[in-house]
Amino acid sequence: MSAVFLILNKMIGTGIFSTPSGVFLASGSVGISILLWILGGVLSLTGLSVFLEFGLAIPKSGGEKNYLERVYKQPKYLITCVFLGQMILLGFSAGNSLAFGRYVLFAAGVDFPSERSSRIVAVLCITFVVLVHGLRPAIGTKLFNALGIFKVIVLVLVVIVGFAALLGWLPIENPGNFEDAFENSGFGGGTYNYATAILRIVYSYRGWENANYVLSELENPRHTLAVAAPLAIGGVMILYVLANVAYFAVIPKYEIAHSGVIVAGLFFRRVFGDSAGARMLPLFVALSNLGNVMVVAYAHARVNYEFGKEGILPFSDFFAKLNKHGAPASGLFLHWFVTCLVLTIPPPGEAYEFIIDLNTYPSAWINALVAGGLIYLQYSKHEQWTSPFHSYLPITLAYLLSNFFLMYMPLVKIPGQEGHPGFAMAGFGMGCLLMGALYWVVWSIVLPRLGGYRIVDEIVIDEDGNESVRYLKVEN
Numbered sequence: 001m002s003a004v005f006l007i008l009n010k011m012i013g014t015g016i017f018s019t020p021s022g023v024f025l026a027s028g029s030v031g032i033s034i035l036l037w038i039l040g041g042v043l044s045l046t047g048l049s050v051f052l053e054f055g056l057a058i059p060k061s062g063g064e065k066n067y068l069e070r071v072y073k074q075p076k077y078l079i080t081c082v083f084l085g086q087m088i089l090l091g092f093s094a095g096n097s098l099a100f101g102r103y104v105l106f107a108a109g110v111d112f113p114s115e116r117s118s119r120i121v122a123v124l125c126i127t128f129v130v131l132v133h134g135l136r137p138a139i140g141t142k143l144f145n146a147l148g149i150f151k152v153i154v155l156v157l158v159v160i161v162g163f164a165a166l167l168g169w170l171p172i173e174n175p176g177n178f179e180d181a182f183e184n185s186g187f188g189g190g191t192y193n194y195a196t197a198i199l200r201i202v203y204s205y206r207g208w209e210n211a212n213y214v215l216s217e218l219e220n221p222r223h224t225l226a227v228a229a230p231l232a233i234g235g236v237m238i239l240y241v242l243a244n245v246a247y248f249a250v251i252p253k254y255e256i257a258h259s260g261v262i263v264a265g266l267f268f269r270r271v272f273g274d275s276a277g278a279r280m281l282p283l284f285v286a287l288s289n290l291g292n293v294m295v296v297a298y299a300h301a302r303v304n305y306e307f308g309k310e311g312i313l314p315f316s317d318f319f320a321k322l323n324k325h326g327a328p329a330s331g332l333f334l335h336w337f338v339t340c341l342v343l344t345i346p347p348p349g350e351a352y353e354f355i356i357d358l359n360t361y362p363s364a365w366i367n368a369l370v371a372g373g374l375i376y377l378q379y380s381k382h383e384q385w386t387s388p389f390h391s392y393l394p395i396t397l398a399y400l401l402s403n404f405f406l407m408y409m410p411l412v413k414i415p416g417q418e419g420h421p422g423f424a425m426a427g428f429g430m431g432c433l434l435m436g437a438l439y440w441v442v443w444s445i446v447l448p449r450l451g452g453y454r455i456v457d458e459i460v461i462d463e464d465g466n467e468s469v470r471y472l473k474v475e476n
Contacts (some may be wrong), residue, residue, distance in 0.1 A: 002141050003211045003218055003228035004235075005148030006299070009291035010207030011236045012151045014099055017264035017285055019204045020244050025257045026197035030248050031181035036194070037244050040201035041237030044208050046399035048233050049391040050371050051209050055225050057387035061216040062306045063209060063299075064370050069469070071373030077312070077455065077471070078440050079369075084307060085436020086362050090429075091300045091335065093129075093293045094342040097122035100289035107282035122343050125290065129297045130336040137327045140294065147291030154284050155239040158264070161271055162246020172270055175252040185253050192412070199409050202402070203360065204240070207292075208233045213299035222388060297335050304331030311471040312443070361429030364406035371400035452476050 020033070027033045054067040065083050072079040101121030105113035133140040164170050166178075211229055215221040247256065251266045265281045272280065305328035308319025323329040374396055377385035410426045444455050453473045 001228075002145055003224050004232045005145045006214065006295050007208055007210050007229060007232035008148045008151065008236060009144050009295040010210040010299075011205060011232070012148075012155070012239075013096060013204075013207075013288055013292045014285055015200075015204030016155065016240055016243055017281070017288070019200050020247055021256050021263040022200055023197045024253070025187060026193040026200075028184045028187050028193070029182050030177050030185075030253065032194075033197070034181075034241060034244055034248075036197050037201055037241050038237075040198065040205050041233075041240065043202060043398070043402045044205040044233055044237065045230075046395050046402065047367065048208055048229055049389075049395045050374055050399050051212050052226065052229060052389045053374060053387045053391040054370070055212045055215060055229075056222050056389045057385070059215045059221040059225070060306075061214050061302050063212040063303065064366055065303065065306065067370050067373065068366070071376060072369070075440075076457075077444050078437065080310075080312060081440035081443065082433050082436040083366065084312060085432050085434075085439060086366060087300065087303055087307075088334070088338065089432045089435060090362065091296075091303070092339040092342050093126055093296045093300075093335070094122070094339050096289040096292040096296070097125045097339060097343060100125045100286050100293065103282045103286035103289065107286060119343050123340055125293060126297070126336055126339045126343070129290075129294050130332045133294070133298055133301065134323065134327045134329045134332045135325060137325055140298065144291055144294040144298070147287060147294065151288055151291060152235075152239070154288075155243055158246050158267065159239065159242040162243070162249040162267075165271070166245075166249040170271065172250065175248070175250070177248040177251075177253050185257070187257060195405070195409060199406065202406065205236070206363075207295075208236075210295055210299050214302050217302065226389065297332065300335050301328045301331035304328065304334045310469055361407070361410055361426050362433050364403045365430070365433065368400055368403035368407065371396055371403065375400070448473075 020037075023036060024030070024033045027036060051063075051067075054070075058066045058070065060066060065080065065087075068079045068083055098118055101118040101124075102113055104121055105117060110117070129140075132143065161170070165172055165174070168174065208229070211218070211225055211232075215225060218224045247263050247267055250270050251263065255266055256263055264284075268281050304313070304319055305322075307313045308316045308321075308330065310316070311320075313319050319328075319330045319334065321328075321330055374391060375393065377383050378390075378393070407426075411423055448454050451473075453475050456472050456474050458470045458472055
């Protein structure tokens with residue numbers, strides 16, 4: 001159950017409470033909008049198929065790191081350092097921490113919270129999360145389980161209320177959105193707009209791979225992942241689609257497309273009235289953000305711990321330790337430190353939002369490398385690849401192509417928009433991967449030559465029979 005909520009909490013953030021309006025504005029049709037949400041869920045399931053095959057074959061913490069290392073063995077250690085660059089530089093929780101700060105202040109009665117006060121609350125949020133996970137890890141797990149249950153209850157409530165409205169059981173006017181559902185509403189449509197809508201939906205589904213980062217923490221990891229991941233992703237897909245149906249059952253199309261208020265706010269306002277809707281929504285979204293911060297910190301701290309155990313991080317001995325509570329306190333500290341840097345140093349405005357969204361582009365490259373690597377393993381007999389689960393070629397290809405799409409879209413200039421922020425995001429995102437490659441040059445080539453040693457990898461088998469790699473310095 002904890003594995004289910006580890007995935008649910010990362011997937012269900014602010015997206016389902018805000019993205020449907022942008023998706024509808026881009027698609028221009030109620031029916032096409034819902035079909036696109038179904039397509040987004042199917043694309044997530046193709047990714048799950050790839051990660052299940054890898055995760056059940058290599059049931060240890062680290063996620064993509066382990067899968068990339070299994071495929072891309074030459075140049076030695078390069079792919080590990082590239083992934084290290086992404087996880088350390090871009091694996092922060094600043095976005096959801098800041099959203100938590102803004103919504104908490106708004107729920108407390110601050111109609112226009114300042115950037116400074118929002119960031120202060122965000123720093124308190126990530127500090128609280130890290131302290132709980134570090135000092136009381138069992139309580140941290142129970143808390144993100146509880147927040148996961150809360151998110152599901154909120155979405156189920158939205159679905160129930162929406163279908164009650166659809167059946168005419170509520171005293172609200174029927175907006176008639178499902179009459180000629182596939183008729184264009186006078187805006188949106190076209191290849192570019194559909195692609196934009198899919199991009200937003202795919203981002204709303206992100207997080208389905210979260211359990212793969214902590215497989216070593218799971219009891220009977222192969223069985224747990226095989227059950228928990230499909231259950232969580234399938235459940236989120238159903239809830240997302242039905243929540244969109246509920247929104248269209250309550251809110252007129254014009255209001256969904258053109259109101260500046262997020263769609264869930266309109267939904268609660270029409271059903272419960274202005275005051276109740278205004279009070280409920282910010283609290284719901286803030287708790288949703290807190291759940292996301294908790295599971296991201298939990299998972300990324302363990303990836304940092306794996307890097308430390310292997311000896312690839314600077315000061316690896318520091319990051320390779322568990323505290324007396326069995327928590328990777330040093331890995332949590334690194335996650336906290338990078339998140340706080342992002343929350344406190346950049347100036348407010350577009351530049352800050354740009355930094356928050358940087359991780360989306362390099363993630364597509366990493367996932368494409370994982371999918372392509374799986375195809376290589378399956379069709380290379382000398383690799384002797386086996387796994388309890390098999391991802392069929394059409395499914396893996398669909399996931400690979402979807403990541404090519406995510407890599408291509410930011411490079412397309414938006415019609416009528418000045419500048420090219422998407423191209424800048426792609427450039428900076430790839431720069432973080434190149435920083436990992438530069439670290440590889442220094443760590444594996446320059447320093448060994450200057451220090452008169454070489455890096456060797458040693459296979460370590462723990463008491464449970466799980467294999468891991470450790471990188472050691474050996475004198476020439």
